[in-house]
Amino acid sequence: MMNRFAPLLAHAETVKDRHILDLFAAAPERARDFAAEAGPFLFDYSKTNIDAAGLALLIDLAETTGVAERRAAMFAGAKINETENRAVLHTAWRSPAESILVDGHDVMPPLRATLARMGAFATALREGRYTGQGGAITDVVNIGIGGSDLGPAMAALACTAFATGPRLHFVSNVDGAHIHDTLAGLNPETTLVIVASKTFTTIETMTNAETARVWMAEVVKTPATQFAAISSAVDKTAAFGIPPERVFGFEDWVGGRYSVWSPIGLSLMIGIGPEAFARFQAGAAAMDAHFLNAPFSANLPVLLALVGLWHNQVLGHATRAVLPYEQRLARLPAYLQQLEMESNGKRVSMDGADLPYHSGPVVWGEPGTNGQHAFYQLIHQGTRVVPCEFIVTARGLEPDLEHQHLLLVANCLAQSEALLRGRSLEDATAIMRKKGLEGAELERQARHRVFPGNRPSTTLLFDQLTPETLGGLIALYEHRVFVEGVILGINSFDQWGVELGKELALALAPVLEGKADGAAKDGSTRALAERIRELRGL
Numbered sequence: 001m002m003n004r005f006a007p008l009l010a011h012a013e014t015v016k017d018r019h020i021l022d023l024f025a026a027a028p029e030r031a032r033d034f035a036a037e038a039g040p041f042l043f044d045y046s047k048t049n050i051d052a053a054g055l056a057l058l059i060d061l062a063e064t065t066g067v068a069e070r071r072a073a074m075f076a077g078a079k080i081n082e083t084e085n086r087a088v089l090h091t092a093w094r095s096p097a098e099s100i101l102v103d104g105h106d107v108m109p110p111l112r113a114t115l116a117r118m119g120a121f122a123t124a125l126r127e128g129r130y131t132g133q134g135g136a137i138t139d140v141v142n143i144g145i146g147g148s149d150l151g152p153a154m155a156a157l158a159c160t161a162f163a164t165g166p167r168l169h170f171v172s173n174v175d176g177a178h179i180h181d182t183l184a185g186l187n188p189e190t191t192l193v194i195v196a197s198k199t200f201t202t203i204e205t206m207t208n209a210e211t212a213r214v215w216m217a218e219v220v221k222t223p224a225t226q227f228a229a230i231s232s233a234v235d236k237t238a239a240f241g242i243p244p245e246r247v248f249g250f251e252d253w254v255g256g257r258y259s260v261w262s263p264i265g266l267s268l269m270i271g272i273g274p275e276a277f278a279r280f281q282a283g284a285a286a287m288d289a290h291f292l293n294a295p296f297s298a299n300l301p302v303l304l305a306l307v308g309l310w311h312n313q314v315l316g317h318a319t320r321a322v323l324p325y326e327q328r329l330a331r332l333p334a335y336l337q338q339l340e341m342e343s344n345g346k347r348v349s350m351d352g353a354d355l356p357y358h359s360g361p362v363v364w365g366e367p368g369t370n371g372q373h374a375f376y377q378l379i380h381q382g383t384r385v386v387p388c389e390f391i392v393t394a395r396g397l398e399p400d401l402e403h404q405h406l407l408l409v410a411n412c413l414a415q416s417e418a419l420l421r422g423r424s425l426e427d428a429t430a431i432m433r434k435k436g437l438e439g440a441e442l443e444r445q446a447r448h449r450v451f452p453g454n455r456p457s458t459t460l461l462f463d464q465l466t467p468e469t470l471g472g473l474i475a476l477y478e479h480r481v482f483v484e485g486v487i488l489g490i491n492s493f494d495q496w497g498v499e500l501g502k503e504l505a506l507a508l509a510p511v512l513e514g515k516a517d518g519a520a521k522d523g524s525t526r527a528l529a530e531r532i533r534e535l536r537g538l
């Protein structure tokens with residue numbers, strides 16, 4: 001397979017040592033030219049080493065690798081998830097389209113019916129008409145993992161200021177501590193449990209659901225009435241004992257990590273209400289329209305993808321820090337870890353050939369300003385370059401605390417400025433000289449205070465974090481991952497890499513119980529299993 005990044009790699013060789021600040025000096029309009037807008041979002045990528053020639057090569061890459069064709073195919077319901085022979089239509093769940101055909105069938109009427117049923121259920125529950133044994137539902141526990149947890153959990157936290165319904169809780173880990181600690185504070189008589197699993201076979205979720213059922217059954221006479229299920233395997237939900245009127249189904253053409261728009265978002269809908277949920281979907285639909293219609297040079301998902309590829313595949317920076325200056329986006333990095341790393345963490349191209357370049361980067365991050373007091377040291381002065389994606393809102397949602405939000409925003413801008421500008425040895429020396437140092441000690445101390453600068457970052461700015469802007473933000477990242485995947489030539493919509501560990505875990509449980517022989521295991525696994533058996537008194 002040809003390395004499609006070859007022209008960019010050659011270009012990068014000629015520019016990689018220059019200072020980004022020089023690009024600003026040479027082109028006073030750079031901040032305007034290397035930025036783009038979509039609805040409420042402004043994406044500034046001027047603090048990168050991309051110049052006009054580099055951008056042209058990047059856009060050329062998007063054009064020659066078939067991004068536009070693949071995009072049209074995705075939205076039209078073609079089976080672009082080729083290793084699972086599935087369409088990729090999470091966009092249908094937020095689409096204003098009258099009809100979308102998959103295998104000749106219009107998927108929109110049943111989808112609209114399910115959304116209406118979700119809305120009716122959420123409203124009845126919020127208004128206290130759908131009750132538990134002890135009266136109105138006060139708490140909703142969503143049991144799910146991966147895409148059946150991260151989306152609604154991240155979005156529920158992000159929409160805290162819009163929460164008008166029962167309290168939401170999320171249990172994901174098979175570690176009994178998670179469900180124990182969550183249920184400990186709840187009254188089973190006024191709790192609704194949502195079992196969220198696309199496949200309804202995921203061991204963590206089924207185990208936690210069973211634990212919740214036992215907990216509920218101790219007090220509630222008909223526990224099934226306080227359970228709802230979300231799945232694309234509705235036959236399995238019936239076997240679990242959840243009646244069809246509280247089962248919300250979706251088709252397998254919605255990937256788990258893309259499913260927050262589908263019934264997997266039910267907990268969020270209960271928390272913020274169907275109208276706010278519709279605004280969340282509308283924000284995403286607006287981003288879909290932008291992604292479909294804007295030219296590549298002004299297309300936010302395309303530009304985010306191109307900047308990502310520039311940093312990872314072209315310049316060789318292996319990680320990407322996502323740094324939201326917005327405390328309620330605290331779970332966004334975790335959400336994006338699944339979205340980006342499960343989608344684009346692949347090693348072969350669509351046709352099965354080894355990739356001649358790296359696939360997706362390691363994505364990580366924490367909200368600012370917290371991260372500043374933890375890991376930014378490495379970002380500023382470490383030996384590796386970490387491209388940073390700052391996400392920041394101009395205004396908070398607490399009118400009395402706007403002075404704090406202003407400080408937050410100032411910190412965000414200060415960080416990207418510091419990364420860009422750095423501090424020279426001369427400046428550091430002058431500072432230390434003022435403190436009275438001289439000679440060899442002056443130089444030694446000054447060197448510790450040098451910031452190399454010339455470190456790339458992007459800033460995504462919008463006004464406020466609302467259900468609409470959250471929807472747009474998530475859709476932006478979904479499409480960015482899609483574009484990166486198309487350019488890399490991989491399938492972003494399967495996740496075979498999670499299977500092996502699941503199989504081995506199932507085989508190891510009986511070994512740990514002493515019911516099966518672990519002789520065939522490697523020495524380390526066998527020794528650890530033996531020690532665990534000892535510690536557990538088995």
Ligand SMILES: O=P(O)(O)OC[C@H]1O[C@H](O)[C@H](O)[C@@H](O)[C@@H]1O
Pocket residue numbers: 145146147148196197198199200201202205256257342495498
């Ligand atoms: O929704 P479920 O079928 O329970 O799947 C939950 C999660 O588990 C899997 O292992 C996948 O890696 C994820 O993509 C998925 O979101």
